[in-house]
Each structure stands twice: as C-alpha cells, then as structure tokens.
Amino acid sequence: MTRWLPLALLVCLPALHAAEPPPPKSGEFPLRGSEHRVAGDLVEADFIHRSGQFRTEGTGVLVDFTLPPFGTVNYLNTEADLRDVPLGTRCVFSLFPDETGAFTKTAAVQDEASLLASQNGSPNEDQKRATEEQRKKHVAFLKDRGIPAFIERVEGKKVTLTLLGDPASLAALFKDEGLDPAKWAADHKRINLAVANEELRTYNPPVDQQGTNVLEFESVPTDRFGCSGIRWVVQPNLLLEGFRKGHIVRFFKDNWPSKDMPYGESIYPEVFNSETVETDPDHYPFRTDFANSQLPWYQLQPGQFPPLYSAHLVGGALVKVDSALRTGQFRTDRTGDLVDFTLPPFAAILLRNAEADLADIPLGTRCLFSLHQDSHGAFTRASRIIDEFTHLVAYRVTYRLDAAFLDQGKLLAARHLPPMKDERDAMIQPPDLGRTELAVNEQTRVWKGDKQVPLSALVPGDELLFNRTARTSTSQGYCTDVWVGVDSHKAATEQHRTAHQALLKKNGYPAWIDSVDGKQLTVTFFAASRSEFNALMSYDPKGRSVYTRLCDQNLQPQSPTAEKMNVVARLPEGNTAGTYGCSGVRWLIEPNELPGGYRAGQIIRVLEAALPTP
Numbered sequence: 001m002t003r004w005l006p007l008a009l010l011v012c013l014p015a016l017h018a019a020e021p022p023p024p025k026s027g028e029f030p031l032r033g034s035e036h037r038v039a040g041d042l043v044e045a046d047f048i049h050r051s052g053q054f055r056t057e058g059t060g061v062l063v064d065f066t067l068p069p070f071g072t073v074n075y076l077n078t079e080a081d082l083r084d085v086p087l088g089t090r091c092v093f094s095l096f097p098d099e100t101g102a103f104t105k106t107a108a109v110q111d112e113a114s115l116l117a118s119q120n121g122s123p124n125e126d127q128k129r130a131t132e133e134q135r136k137k138h139v140a141f142l143k144d145r146g147i148p149a150f151i152e153r154v155e156g157k158k159v160t161l162t163l164l165g166d167p168a169s170l171a172a173l174f175k176d177e178g179l180d181p182a183k184w185a186a187d188h189k190r191i192n193l194a195v196a197n198e199e200l201r202t203y204n205p206p207v208d209q210q211g212t213n214v215l216e217f218e219s220v221p222t223d224r225f226g227c228s229g230i231r232w233v234v235q236p237n238l239l240l241e242g243f244r245k246g247h248i249v250r251f252f253k254d255n256w257p258s259k260d261m262p263y264g265e266s267i268y269p270e271v272f273n274s275e276t277v278e279t280d281p282d283h284y285p286f287r288t289d290f291a292n293s294q295l296p297w298y299q300l301q302p303g304q305f306p307p308l309y310s311a312h313l314v315g316g317a318l319v320k321v322d323s324a325l326r327t328g329q330f331r332t333d334r335t336g337d338l339v340d341f342t343l344p345p346f347a348a349i350l351l352r353n354a355e356a357d358l359a360d361i362p363l364g365t366r367c368l369f370s371l372h373q374d375s376h377g378a379f380t381r382a383s384r385i386i387d388e389f390t391h392l393v394a395y396r397v398t399y400r401l402d403a404a405f406l407d408q409g410k411l412l413a414a415r416h417l418p419p420m421k422d423e424r425d426a427m428i429q430p431p432d433l434g435r436t437e438l439a440v441n442e443q444t445r446v447w448k449g450d451k452q453v454p455l456s457a458l459v460p461g462d463e464l465l466f467n468r469t470a471r472t473s474t475s476q477g478y479c480t481d482v483w484v485g486v487d488s489h490k491a492a493t494e495q496h497r498t499a500h501q502a503l504l505k506k507n508g509y510p511a512w513i514d515s516v517d518g519k520q521l522t523v524t525f526f527a528a529s530r531s532e533f534n535a536l537m538s539y540d541p542k543g544r545s546v547y548t549r550l551c552d553q554n555l556q557p558q559s560p561t562a563e564k565m566n567v568v569a570r571l572p573e574g575n576t577a578g579t580y581g582c583s584g585v586r587w588l589i590e591p592n593e594l595p596g597g598y599r600a601g602q603i604i605r606v607l608e609a610a611l612p613t614p
Contacts, residue, residue: 023097023105029070029162029224030107035094038063038103042089044436044476045082048265050199052082052434053476054093060474065093065106069148069198069248070226072166074110076134077117077127079169081141084134085111087412087435094225107225139173145261146250147173148200149193149232153245157235159212162220163228163251170228177253181230185217191234192252195242201267202250206258210236210243263430264417289313300372300381303512303601305346305579311370312379314339317470317477318367323359326554330369333471341369341382345510345553345603346581348384348528353393354497355504355528361387366468366477370580383580384528389465389483389492397433398489401462406455409478411438413464438466439478448484450491458484465489501536508548508562508605509536510555515600520568520590523604524576527583537585541567546589547607550597555605558597562611565589 024030040054040063050067067073073080075089085091090112095103117123123131147170149161163170174181184191193212194205216233236243243249252258260266281291286298288309298310316330316339326343343349349356361367367387371379392398399413414432422428446453462484468477483492514522527533538544547562568588576582598604 023099023101024068024070024107029227030096031224035096035107035225036103038093038095040091040093042085042087042091042109044434045085045087046434047081047083047431048199048201048433050082054091055474057090062471062474062476063093063103065095065104065109066098067106067109068226069150069200070164071106072108072164072226074108074114074166076111077114077123077131078135078172079138079166080134081138082109083432083435084137085109087437135169135172138169139176142173143253143256144259145200146192146194146196146202146205146252146256148196149249149251151243151245151247151249152231154239154243157239158215159234159236159239159243161232161234161249161251163230163232164226165228167222167227167229170230179253181232182217182219185214185232188213188215190214190254192254192258193234193236193243193249194252195240196248196250197267198248200248200250201265202261203266203268204260205250205252206260208240209252209258210238210240212236263420263422263428264433265431284309286310297373300344300383303514305576305582306372306383308578308580311372311383311580314369314371314379315366315471316369318361318363318365320363321358321361323357324554324556326358328358330367331470333366334473336470336472339369339371339380341371341380343382343385344581345512345551345555346526347382348526348581350384350386350390350528352387352496353390353493355500355532356496357500357503358385360496360500361385362480364469365480366470388467389481392465393489393493399436399438399464399466400432401458401460401464402435403460404455404458406440409439409441411440411458411464411479412436413438437476438464438468438482439476440482441478444479444482446482446484447488447492449488450495453484458482463489465492497532501532504536505608508607509533510551510603510605513598513600513602513604514586516594516598519592519594520588521565521594521598522571523587523589523606524574525583525585525587525606526581527585528581530582530584533583533585540570541587542569543567547610548589548604549607549611551603551605553603555603557605562607563591563595564610565591 039057043055044053046052053062053064055062073082075085092110092115093106094108096105096107098104148164150164152160152162191212191214192209194202194209196202212234214232214234218231220229220231222229284292287295289312298306300306314332316332318330321328329338329340331338349358351360365387367385368391369382370384372381372383374380396417397415399415401411401413403412413436415434416432417430419427419429440455446455464482466479466482468479471477483489509525511523511525514524544567545564547564549562550558552558568590571586571588573584573586
C-alpha cells in the first residue's frame with residue numbers, strides 16, 4: 001500500500017529513518033506502492049542536477065529533493081522534465097529515503113492535472129491539446145539528449161540495458177519514430193550509445209558515442225518506478241570505460257541528430273566555472289562533502305594552506321563577530337543551531353566578490369562557511385567565508401527576474417549563464433539552469449547603480465544578484481539586498497574592493513614566514529582573491545624596499561615599529577595552488593640585520609611605506 005506521510009511529520013522529515021522501504025540501491029528500480037507520497041508546491045528547480053525543493057501542503061515546510069536516474073516527472077498527463085513544470089505547480093512527490101534516512105530521493109513527480117487525469121480517465125479537448133503539446137516538447141528534448149538507460153550487466157562484449165522513463169510516454173515516442181523494440185532486436189538494428197552520469201548528463205556525444213547493434217529484446221514488468229518495460233541486449237563497437245554494470249548511458253536512434261548537450265548542461269565544462277564540473281573522489285586523499293565518507297577529514301597543519309574541498313561547507317547567517325579576535329558566530333540553515341568559529345591567519349573572506357574583513361559583513365547576512373575541525377573534532381575553524389553574491393559571481397550565474405508578486409512577497413527568477421561564444425564563435429545565450437522563488441519584504445534593499453530604489457522598480461528581465469538571510473524549515477530566507485543589472489553588480493564589487501585595498505595598504509599585507517636562511521626570509525602572502533592581490537603587487541619586486549611588522553595569529557601588530565627590508569626576488573609559488581587563503585605570491589626579503597622574533601611560522605604584515613612617526 002502506498003504510504004502517505006502525515007504532513008505534520010514533515011517538519012522532522014530530514015531526521016526520519018525508515019525501516020521500510022530501504023534507500024534505493026544504485027541500479028535498482030523501487031517498487032511502486034512502497035513510496036511515501038507528499039503533496040506540495042514546487043518552489044525551486046535545478047535543471048542540471050535534477051533536484052529542487054517543494055513547500056508542503058498545509059504546514060509550508062520546505063523539502064529538498066533529488067531525482068535519481070530512474071526518477072520521472074509527469075506534467076499535463078505526460079512525461080516531462082523539471083524545466084517544464086512552472087514554479088508554484090501543485091505536485092505529488094513519491095519519496096524514498098536517501099543514505100542518511102532523509103526522504104529526499106524522488107521516484108516520481110506528478111502534477112495535479114496528471115493525477116486527476118489518471119483518476120478520471122476522460123480529459124477534455126483542451127486537456128488533450130495541452131498534453132499533446134507537452135508530449136511533443138519532451139520528445140524533442142529526448143531526441144536532443146538521448147533516452148537514458150541503465151546497464152544491468154556486461155558479459156563479454158554484450159551489454160544488457162533497461163531503458164528508463166514513463167512506459168506510456170516512451171511507447172508513444174517509439175510509435176512516432178517507427179521503432180519497434182522487438183523488431184529492432186530481431187533485425188539487429190543499429191543505435192548509438194553515449195556514457196552519462198547519475199544526473200543523466202553526457203560528456204560529448206558527437207565524439208564519444210559508440211555505434212551499437214541491438215541483439216535481443218525482453219519485455220519486463222513496469223511495476224517499478226522508472227522502468228520503461230524495455231530491456232535490450234546490445235553490442236557496442238567498443239566497450240568504453242563507462243559501459244559498466246550500474247552505470248547510465250543515453251541511447252540515440254541512428255537518424256537522430258548527434259550534438260552536444262546545451263551549454264552548461266554537459267559533464268564536460270564548456271565554460272569556466274559553469275557549476276557542472278564532475279568532482280572525482282580519487283583526487284582527494286581525505287573526506288569531502290561529496291565523497292570519501294570512509295576517510296577522515298583533513299586536519300589543519302601549522303604553516304600549511306589547506307587544499308580546496310578539504311573543508312566542510314555549512315550555510316548560515318552571521319549573528320556575532322569580534323573582528324579583533326577574528327571570531328564569530330553564525331546560525332545554521334534549517335536547524336538554527338548556533339556555531340562559534342575562529343579564523344586562522346590565512347582565512348579568506350569575500351563580500352560582494354571582493355576581499356573583506358570579518359567586520360565588513362552585515363550581521364544577518366547568509367554566508368557559506370568552509371569549516372575545518374578543531375582539536376575536539378568540532379567544525380569551528382573557518383578557512384573561508386563568502387556571501388551569496390560572491391558565490392553566484394564565482395559560477396558566472398545571475399538570476400533573471402521573470403515575475404514579481406510583491407503583494408505575496410516573492411519574486412520568480414531563472415538562474416542562467418551569461419551569453420558566450422559557441423564553437424563557431426557565434427554569441428549564444430545558454431538555456432536556463434534552473435528557477436527559484438525569492439522572498440522579499442519591506443526591509444529588502446534594491447540597488448540600481450549606486451542608488452537605492454523601491455521594490456516596485458523591479459521589472460521582468462532584470463538581471464539580479466542578491467544576499468539573503470538564513471534558511472529555516474519554512475523559508476529560504478528573505479533578500480536583504482538585491483543588485484539590479486550588470487553595472488550595479490560591478491559597482492557593488494568595486495566600491496567594496498577599493499575600500500578594502502586602501503585598508504590593506506594602510507595596515508600592511510598579511511603573510512607568514514616560510515623559512516629563515518641566514519638573514520633572508522621566504523614569505524608567502526595571504527589573499528582571498530589571487531587576481532586582486534596580483535593586481536596590487538608588482539610581479540617583479542626585486543630591489544624594492546618594504547617594511548614589516550610582527551603580528552599575532554589574529555593579524556594584530558605586536559611591535560610599534562616596522563623593520564625596513566629589501567626584496568631580493570619573487571620566488572616560484574610552490575605547492576600552494578588550489579588551496580584556501582594563499583595568494584600564490586612568495587618573496588625572498590632581507591633586512592640589514594635580522595630582528596628578533598623573525599622565525600618560520602611567524603605572521604607578519606608587509607607595508608609599502610614606513611609607518612608615520614608618532
């Protein structure tokens with residue numbers, strides 16, 4: 001019997017652990033009727049990673065979900081993609097527990113119209129027309145990307161595939177294409193296969209797809225989610241690395257156009273920082289947020305910059321800071337737990353895509369905290385803090401305003417990449433990456449250029465960046481600030497960058513002493529942004545005079561005077577690429593006489609000019 005999860009329990013949804021059903025195993029189709037069904041309104045969709053969020057009916061709790069490879073979407077009574085379902089659509093979500101026991105694995109998303117149509121069985125003409133339009137749209141979608149299939153087994157050169165999808169919709173597509181699965185097997189017809197991942201994304205189908213003969217057909221039961229009922233035994237020209245049991249491929253009919261997936265959607269990153277790059281667990285000899293749960297977390301080491309991805313990423317709103325001691329506290333998303341943190345000397349802080357001090361971040365701003373464990377195993381050492389504005393800019397993402405419902409306190413916006421050149425050097429606009437609701441209220445500040453404007457000044461088509469408050473179980477947080485248009489985005493960054501660089505110039509650039517050899521010191525500078533730091537410092541500083549001050553671990557000066565030193569050379573960076581907080585700039589400097597206290601591991605500030613006389 002289908003299990004309808006009581007809506008009152010959904011507040012505790014992430015903590016629930018179900019003895020039955022168990023989490024779906026990779027490559028398994030969960031049995032229909034064993035799911036928990038929950039009704040709610042779609043409030044966020046990530047088209048690339050097949051994930052999103054819905055607000056439960058009645059309680060208003062926000063539930064994150066992910067579509068496994070077998071997960072299907074039905075909209076207007078036919079198969080669809082998440083991008084076809086408008087935000088706010090009432091749907092029924094068929095949920096299974098993930099590996100942690102939280103109900104996030106979604107075997108099926110079915111909108112209210114599809115549910116009613118399946119129950120009534122007699123759609124009117126308007127409903128039939130809408131269904132047919134959606135069906136054709138999804139057929140074009142599948143022909144562009146290929147029909148997904150799961151590899152059941154590999155024996156010699158033969159590969160057994162079960163096609164994924166809604167059985168009725170796939171049968172209609174095959175009928176349109178004149179494709180009889182049994183006859184194609186009997187005639188040993190040719191198809192093309194391309195390797196895909198768990199999100200059904202492929203690499204480069206025109207290059208890496210393999211011509212394949214269909215050898216056998218088997219009709220299998222469709223009483224399990226995502227099973228199309230079609231199983232083939234095929235023989236590719238060449239068994240690629242990805243043609244393994246439990247893996248995903250996409251199948252292309254021989255006369256379907258062979259082309260890359262749309263920009264931003266492929267596994268292969270056509271553009272830098274398009275937020276679609278695969279992360280290989282084998283690259284990291286420690287635990288990360290996305291892999292290697294069997295390994296311990298990376299431990300901070302004296303005199304070393306921690307490697308990227310070695311931190312545990314936690315979102316939350318900043319609630320308290322002590323800038324002198326470089327400590328603070330934030331309230332975590334969803335749970336509302338208060339976490340105290342300290343900053344190592346090299347900690348990187350970015351606000352509005354420019355380097356910042358802890359005191360610069362307005363209290364209440366939601367940030368992403370990259371945390372390492374302290375001596376007690378608690379995640380309290382923050383190697384990087386960035387606001388949402390910075391996170392979006394890092395991935396070249398902005399939000400296009402589609403509609404504003406100010407009386408309801410929400411904006412509907414689409415996440416997308418900027419225009420870019422394709423392989424023919426023609427400018428194109430990549431398709432949207434996702435959609436979301438943004439909450440606003442009377443406290444939300446809207447900026448156009450350097451001026452604040454009312455919320456009512458927002459119009460569809462505006463390009464938005466924003467900062468928000470922390471998320472709760474019922475809210476994604478409201479926007480504290482919204483910057484409208486590319487000029488506003490640049491102005492917000494430049495204004496803060498200019499102020500912070502002036503402060504650095506006055507107080508000195510922080511660094512630590514790598515080593516001391518006689519009178520000569522090798523120093524490595526700290527920086528949250530390598531590009532900003534390189535723009536500040538001359539690439540070849542040889543022969544310059546600089547001044548240094550000893551500092552404590554909180555970057556506070558420990559001497560009233562600064563020591564004059566000469567720059568001997570700029571040194572190669574060393575093994576610090578891909579780390580938190582390192583500028584990549586190393587200098588060899590030398591005083592006339594080595595002052596006391598200058599030793600390996602000591603923190604200093606480097607000034608371009610002598611301190612003013614008291």
